[in-house]
Amino acid sequence: MRAGEGERRSGPPGQGDRRLGAAELGAGLGERATLVQFSSAFCQPCRATRRTLAEVAEMVDGVAHVEVDAEERLALVRELGIVTTPTVLVLDAGGRVVRRAAGQPRKVDVIAALGAAV
Incomplete structure (x- = not known):
């Protein structure tokens, strides 16, 4: 994803090797990412x-797209330091955050970011 305000390779400082799963996200993880x-x-x-993320998930085998309503999962939003x-x-595949970006991504940037996960 394009470098932009708020982009990080991992979560907020001190988050460590935080992994997310179905319990936190409300949906299962993809086989690969x-x-x-x-x-x-x-x-x-x-x-x-x-639309962009759904298209990429359909194009790349083993990749899932999960949308989380920030208002419904406010505790998780705060824990992860999501501000926008x-x-x-x-x-x-194990649920570890490998890339992070704020704002609307381009499809090519999402595909490139998947390289860090698979």
Whole structure:
């Protein structure tokens, strides 16, 4: 994903080797990687991000797209230091956060970011 405000290779400082799973996300992980999108109800860029991530997940075997409503999972949002929507996390097969970006990503950047996870 493009370098932008808030992009990090891992979560907030002190998060360590934090892994996310179905219990936190409300959906299962992909076999190879998971694209996790934190969204809010009235976020216009979230809609475009949803389409982009869904397209990439369909193109790449073993990749899942999970959308998380930031308002419904406020404790997780705070724990991960998410301050804007959309925020996208790329998780490896074990649920470890390997890439993070805020804002609407381009498809080519999402595909490139998956390289860190698979």
